[in-house]
Amino acid sequence: EAQVTQNPRYLITVTGKKLTVTCSQNMNHEYMSWYRQDPGLGLRQIYYSMNVEVTDKGDVPEGYKVSRKEKRNFPLILESPSPNQTSLYFCASSLGRGFGIGNQPQHFGDGTRLSIL
């Protein structure tokens, strides 16, 4: 089954304790992205990756890192989490950005709810 898998689904942690949220897709997609969703602010893009070893900042990259060493994986790293990073996080992937007619549809994971105390 084609899917984007995020882990963990839920995490409560404390300020300053490094954490990684993993994202894996099994569709051989080139484009992957991380979003955060906050009440009243909608979905905002944190980082995206056009392909292996190619990453770029989205709208709200501060406090986050990513890496794309393999096509299927795109982990989100919070080196020193702070309470303002408490949010619902989504990973997404698509065949490519700009391929074909319009953006290729993005497939989203089921989300990771992070609480930073």
Place this chain on the structure above:
Amino acid sequence: DAKTTQPPSMDCAEGRAANLPCNHSTISGNEYVYWYRQIHSQGPQYIIHGLKNNETNEMASLIITEDRKSSTLILPHATLRDTAVYYCIVLPWGNKLVFGAGTILRVKS
């Protein structure tokens, strides 16, 4: 990116067609209309997209007016599982998604 205007909420009877409107009066020639939805506690789900022609797939139909200033997403036979927030997004080819407030669709039995 063009702004979109959607009603905050709508109700629909189960089994009936759900017609969700979207205004995008400032849309430009290279901008596509996308629809996604988000069922509570799940990740957003792509539904359909189009440029100027009407489109249909297994989930829905997209009707775009001739002047492209508005569109309607049609779910032909709404079920309770279609209760979700529906997002109309207008952006040029190749750009990232930006989700607004969307329309809360409540399908009632």
